[in-house]
Amino acid sequence: MSDLYIKLAQHPVINSERLILRPMTLDDTNALFELTSDLETAKYVSNIHRSLNDAADYIVTKFLNAPLGQFAIEEKLTGKMIGSVSYNRIDSLMKTAEIGYMLNRHYWNKGYMTETLKTMLEYGFEKFEFNSLMAVFDKNNIASRKVILKSGLKYLFEDPYSRKDFIDPQKNVTDVFYRLTKDEYFHPE
Template sequence: MNDLILLLASHPVLETDRLLLRPIRLSDAPDMFEFASDIETTKFVFKAYKSLAETQSIIASQFLAHPIGKYGIELKENHKMIGMISYNRINEATRTAEVGYTLNKNYRGRGIMPEALNQLVETGFELFKFNSLLAVYDELNSASSKVIEKCGFKYLYTDPYSRFDFYDEDRLVTDVFYRLTKEDYTTK
């Protein structure tokens, strides 16, 4: 029996010096709505939320109903939830996953996202025994490429015309794929 999902479920909270990566709660709706309703924050990740009620519904259906590998990013200093980070498309058989994240624009430029992603990477390889982690971003999202490269991910390929933009249905997005393998992680 593969114990990856059990292992993920057994470790719902990860911690860094400044951050708690913890399950998202319904009470996080106001903090989440603050950044998830902002097009500048969400434009490369998902369509902005329109209301607090929609945010609560999304928390219930996507984070409470399916919490495995999904974390709210909370600042320890003020207990504010300022972003989300997750393992997506977890494959138990191959022990692989894709990482995804978003951060309130008011907290950018402080090294928070590399700190959170490095914790996800370290825990992923050390505790969860992943074989590889994939990161995908819209080629126009240069901030995401910097975070991914800072955390040791290596360029794989570029996929033109991979999907439609969340806001401009006439724009086809070129996605860029990066991977970090357990071998790359251990030699990093």
Template sequence: MKHTGTVPLETERLILRQFTLNDVQQAFDNWMSREQVTRCMTWPPYQNTDDVKAYIQSVIAAYENPDTYYWAIEEKSVGQVIGSISVIWLNEEVASAEVGYCLSDDFWGRGYMPEALRTVIRYLFETVGFNRIQATHDVNNPNSGRVMEKCGMRYEGTMRQAIRNNQGVCDTVIRAILRDEYNT
């Protein structure tokens, strides 16, 4: 694998880029403080911008590592950061990565997350050289599963009572795509 870090990626409607401290207020307002958005996340809604700033500072510091992949999702027409997508876990030995994402509920149902995920999958396969990309979702969040399906990720199983999120202990679905299944 050839780690290249969080480089800017662009789609028709989105810019995927590194976070900056200028993103703190928009990240807080658009998704990080919203209970509707964070209900299936393993982290609670942020209560203030100071905490968001501290988190984004930690992400910015991590960009120095070439195996850090953590993008802010900026919607071109509104010029705002509306979510994030990142590699939350990777295994060099088998060239495998797990991706996680979050999007402002103001932008749900418009195809933004499949657009971002497809772009990240392409980058991770074609540029970095991963062989497997996986993602998980709470069984109570089937819309996230549909995002994964739209990007070619196949159902692999349901892990019973495997995670704790803001709704409590829950079952989680795992989906994945392999490089030889990926169609450019």
């Protein structure tokens, strides 16, 4: 087992100023359904969930099946689960990962996602010792681009025809890739 996974297991809960990043549970089914059944929230990041059972199934397959590096985003003030964030596609040999996230649209424009992403970068480089962290988003997702830029990731490239749209399978998506290396994080220009 990789040292990276041991470090991830040692930090199942991460705190930031206004948020708690904690393991997702089946108790989060209603809150996740609120996110993933809303077209505005889910259109760039997830298939639309049409039932609580769809949301529960997603929690089990995405968060409970392999929980290391997978977090629910909970607002400290209210205790409400308002989103999710995770280290995806972890390569323990190269110590790289992709950070994926989604946030309930009722919590947009409050700086929560930027706070979350900066916290994931901080823990990723300082505690988990990743060499490189990447974020990928649909080119049309302007809000995600703003979050990524505020968080300090650097543009890499665009990948036209990288996948089909989550909502409209007839539509092709251009994904945009941003990355930050440990050298860039510890020695910013």
